[in-house]
Structure formats: structure tokens, C-alpha cells
Amino acid sequence: MRYYPVHSGYPPYTRVNQAIEAAFAEHGRGGVRMPSKVYVGLVENGDFRTMPAYMPALGIAGVKIVNVHPNNRARGLPTVMALTEIIDVATGVPQAIVNATELTAMRTGAAGAIAAKYLSPRRTVTLGVVGAGRQAEALVEAIAATLTIDEIRVWSRTEKSSEAFAARYADYNAVSVSIERACDCDVLNTTTPSRKPLIMADWIGEGTHINAIGADAPGKQELDPRILTGAEVFVDDPGQAAHSGEINVPIETGLYDTGMIAGTLGEVVIGKRGRSSPGAVTVFDSTGLAIQDLAIAALIIERDDGYDLPFP
Amino acid sequence: MRYYPVHSGYPPYTRVNQAIEAAFAEHGRGGVRMPSKVYVGLVENGDFRTMPAYMPALGIAGVKIVNVHPNNRARGLPTVMALTEIIDVATGVPQAIVNATELTAMRTGAAGAIAAKYLSPRRTVTLGVVGAGRQAEALVEAIAATLTIDEIRVWSRTEKSSEAFAARYADYNAVSVSIERACDCDVLNTTTPSRKPLIMADWIGEGTHINAIGADAPGKQELDPRILTGAEVFVDDPGQAAHSGEINVPIETGLYDTGMIAGTLGEVVIGKRGRSSPGAVTVFDSTGLAIQDLAIAALIIERDDGYDLPFP
Numbered sequence: 001m002r003y004y005p006v007h008s009g010y011p012p013y014t015r016v017n018q019a020i021e022a023a024f025a026e027h028g029r030g031g032v033r034m035p036s037k038v039y040v041g042l043v044e045n046g047d048f049r050t051m052p053a054y055m056p057a058l059g060i061a062g063v064k065i066v067n068v069h070p071n072n073r074a075r076g077l078p079t080v081m082a083l084t085e086i087i088d089v090a091t092g093v094p095q096a097i098v099n100a101t102e103l104t105a106m107r108t109g110a111a112g113a114i115a116a117k118y119l120s121p122r123r124t125v126t127l128g129v130v131g132a133g134r135q136a137e138a139l140v141e142a143i144a145a146t147l148t149i150d151e152i153r154v155w156s157r158t159e160k161s162s163e164a165f166a167a168r169y170a171d172y173n174a175v176s177v178s179i180e181r182a183c184d185c186d187v188l189n190t191t192t193p194s195r196k197p198l199i200m201a202d203w204i205g206e207g208t209h210i211n212a213i214g215a216d217a218p219g220k221q222e223l224d225p226r227i228l229t230g231a232e233v234f235v236d237d238p239g240q241a242a243h244s245g246e247i248n249v250p251i252e253t254g255l256y257d258t259g260m261i262a263g264t265l266g267e268v269v270i271g272k273r274g275r276s277s278p279g280a281v282t283v284f285d286s287t288g289l290a291i292q293d294l295a296i297a298a299l300i301i302e303r304d305d306g307y308d309l310p311f312p
Numbered sequence: 313m314r315y316y317p318v319h320s321g322y323p324p325y326t327r328v329n330q331a332i333e334a335a336f337a338e339h340g341r342g343g344v345r346m347p348s349k350v351y352v353g354l355v356e357n358g359d360f361r362t363m364p365a366y367m368p369a370l371g372i373a374g375v376k377i378v379n380v381h382p383n384n385r386a387r388g389l390p391t392v393m394a395l396t397e398i399i400d401v402a403t404g405v406p407q408a409i410v411n412a413t414e415l416t417a418m419r420t421g422a423a424g425a426i427a428a429k430y431l432s433p434r435r436t437v438t439l440g441v442v443g444a445g446r447q448a449e450a451l452v453e454a455i456a457a458t459l460t461i462d463e464i465r466v467w468s469r470t471e472k473s474s475e476a477f478a479a480r481y482a483d484y485n486a487v488s489v490s491i492e493r494a495c496d497c498d499v500l501n502t503t504t505p506s507r508k509p510l511i512m513a514d515w516i517g518e519g520t521h522i523n524a525i526g527a528d529a530p531g532k533q534e535l536d537p538r539i540l541t542g543a544e545v546f547v548d549d550p551g552q553a554a555h556s557g558e559i560n561v562p563i564e565t566g567l568y569d570t571g572m573i574a575g576t577l578g579e580v581v582i583g584k585r586g587r588s589s590p591g592a593v594t595v596f597d598s599t600g601l602a603i604q605d606l607a608i609a610a611l612i613i614e615r616d617d618g619y620d621l622p623f624p
Contacts, residue, residue: 033352040373042404048364048373050375053352054354063360067404069404083406090354090355092379094393309315311317
């Protein structure tokens, strides 16, 4: 058994996007075994989630264990930390434990990049960014590996954060703007922990693609429900999206119904579904899939570094 | 983060039984958060199970990942192997990874010992043993720490195994016998991977307590369903028992109903439920709880040994 702290560096997004796209394609073909993630609440709004899966096509199985502790920032700790355990498919022997904290942000960014690759109205895009944390960075970098970014319009609740974000991505003509202005774009990425709609329907122009990333637990939402009812909504996984994705609150309040889902990102990748017209608004409702975690862990465990651990 | 291969040895059953009894008591008081375990099928009837839980009273949270690969014995590998990850409740930081292979057998044996402590008709017992593998050994050793064993009657599908088992426990007057004779006892432990009833109702005398341990997945059963309908059945967890415990097949075939369950072992431990009369047959339907895994891991991670691992 090997432990991989991944101190030797992370793979480039060109490789990560490719691996994540292949995982979604397998999901679209129905070729994966993946129960919905399981939540266990802890103290002070903290929780941890257990995400098991098996991808026969890659011969890889395992589980990611990931926490979300909103009060961690005040402690100088990341809000989200994760480990992925990989087990041998044929024997069940634990093969690897991978530090998956950074990989979690990367595989989520890559999912947004794949969604944008297939659903963006154009190849050269103005990127809207609402929420300027680690996940927003990963989305910019993953999308930059698949589309050309001509401008970034970023808004954050704290102006200091959006200005720092704009400075960091000056090469992409990033500017700190109002939230309404950030929504005037081709591809909008929302990554806030909001529990009420931040993005109003009137702000979203025809043809916009939205990566709705922030909602990942019951009660969370970022979009005016009228955006969802007027858009073509693609989810990563219907069960998880209904439970904890952007659509979870509108379903709870009766404003949205799972029958309105246009398809899964996997179905989009294999060409079974897609945007119906250039003017349609499309939404990718991302909750995060265990198969994304397996696919990115597979890029790490092919390396020689890591710590050998005795087992048993 | 520390990795514990547990090479420094295992705690004695006196301590393990105490820890497991405390965990069941918390469960009986409704003081734990524990979703049902999640199964993912792999190749050749192999699978792995993910078992998350949080015990506020102990301030411990985490998840056990355990495989079951029936073909492993032919490869010279254990059928069951496990790791438990413990995370810090307040911050979500991964604290420890514990080799839980042997601990899994021990915590299951301890659950049987606690069930026997509360449900056995007497303190000095003749022990029946059906199935003579690792789990049967753990049950004998755990029960010996709480009751006095005056004789062991052991049966195994292969006589060589039951004779070796009898020799190993000669101090307890262990003898290799027919399966019917093994059932003539005070406390019967069944630990086979059977998918059809092995133990007939006619063989079970008044007042017998049965630890039904073998059934741990849909389709598995060891007992004639007439034993269950005539007995007082206590489960570790109603949801898991209905899904994968001894009662799962009779429920599927309409011979048993969850409304017939007499209570949980946790309720027995806190005195809320118990055997109704000395003559009643009692059954403990064990599927294995994540809180047992946390409770036994807590005994290991209080030690100083183990490997320091960098995280992140």
C-alpha cells in the first residue's frame, strides 16, 4: 500500500480534463457503479462525505472521503480536505491512499471545463466568475485548457478577493466588476456557498452557459429558480443533483421537477444530449462524482513517488 | 496524519468488549449518526463496503472501507481486508488510518459476546459453533471474556477445519461434531457464507441464544426461517439487517417482516428490551456497524506507534 501526498506536483489540466471527460463518457454509457454520496453531519455545520465507485473500463475502484467545514478558514485550515483510497478490483487489497484536497478542486474545475467545451455557445469566451475562492481558480485554469478566454469578469462578496483574483488572471484581461456585470458573459461560473439565489434571471443573456458549482448540499442554491425553469439543465448525476445540487431547493419548494432535467453531462459528452439552439441558456448542475475522484487519482498512482506502508 | 498497521498487537477482549458495549449503548440511546453501509460490486462476486459514522459522545468520526472477496482464499489472501479512516470532528482533518482487517473480526466477535452477555440463558455455557473460520475464533475468544465456556461443539463443512478448531480450543473442551449436535447448546454462533438455510428449527432447543453472523449481504442466510418466526430477533441495525442480515432473504420471500423485530442490541444493552422468558429462543442478527469500527479504532489511535504521514 502506498500513500501519495502528491508533493511531486499536480498533472496539467490538459491531462486532467481528458481523464475527467473519459469518466463522464463512461457514466453516459452507463458503464460505472456509483451509489450516491453519503453525508454525515458533524459539529458547527461541518460534515464529511463518503463517495465510493467502481469504473470497470479503467479497472479502478475506491472511495473519496471529504469534509466541508465552513469555519475552518478562521482556523487557517482549508474548508475542504480529502483522501481517496484505491482498492484492487480483483482482490480488494488497499493499493493507495491519495491526498485528494487539491485534486478535488481540480476535478471539479475539469468537470466545468468539459461542460463548457460541449455547451458554451462559442470557442473564444468571456468568462463570468461569481465567487473568487480556490474553486473559481480551478475553473478558470481548467477552462483555459479547452477554450480561449478573452476576458474574465469577476465578482466576490469581498471586493478585496475579486481584485486579487483579477490581478492573478491579468493575462486573461480579468476585471473586478458588479455581480450583474459578471453575469454578462458566455460562460458563467458560480462557486459560492450561498443558501439563497444570488444570480437573477434578468441578468442572464441568451446563449449563456452557466456552471453552477456552489450548491453541494441540501439547502444550498445560487441561481434564481426562474433561470432553471427557463434553461436546459444538465446534471452530473440525477440522484445527487436532486439531493444536494443547484436544483435541490427549487425541487423542495415545488418550483422545479426532476422530469425537467435535460440530461446528464455524460450523455452530452457521448453526443446523446446537447444544447438545443444557440440562444438557449444551458446550466451544468455539478455536485461532484466519485468517478471524477477515481479518474484523477489514477493519474497520481501511476507515479513512483509516495510512501510505502505495510499492510497488513 | 498517522497510519497504524497495528503491528504492536491487539487490545484484549476485556477492553474490546467494553468499548463495543458502550458503542451499542450509544446506539440504543439514539446518540449516533450512522447511515446504512453502502455496497459496490466488483468482479467475481467481490465487493467493497463503505461505512461512515459519527459518535458525538466519543468525539470520533470516520469511515471503514472493507472488501469481501470470496475467491481470495485460493490466492492466499484474506477474504476480508479493511482500513478505517478517522477524521477530526471539529476540523475534518484526516487524523489516522488504521489497518482494520483483524479489528473487523474482533469487533464482530465482541458484538456476539455482548449479545450473549445479555441474551444467553445462563452464565456458564455450552457453545455451538457452525463454521470454523476466523470469525468463529473471534467469537469464542470474545465470549470467553464475558461468559464461562464449559464446552464447545464445532461443525464445519470440511471436517479437517472443525478438528483443527477443536484442537485449538481444547482448553474449553472443544469437540468436532455433527451440525445437529453443534446446535444442541446454550449459545450458537453461525459464521458461514451460506445462501440457503443450514440450521433447522427442530435442532434448536428452548432458551437457546443464536448469534447469526454469517449473513452480511443480500441473498445470504443460515437459519431456517421458522427459527426467526418463532424466536425473539434482535438486530444491530434495522435498516442494515433488512437489507443484508439474516432476515433479508425471509423478508424478500415474505416469510418475515420488519415489524416482527424484537428490538436492537443497543436497546437490549440499555435495558429497554430483552429476552421475554428463560425458554424463549433469541437471535442476534449481526450485520456489523460502523460505530463498532470507530469504537475499536479508538483503542488503537490512542497509542504512540504508527507512521507519521505528511498531510497535506
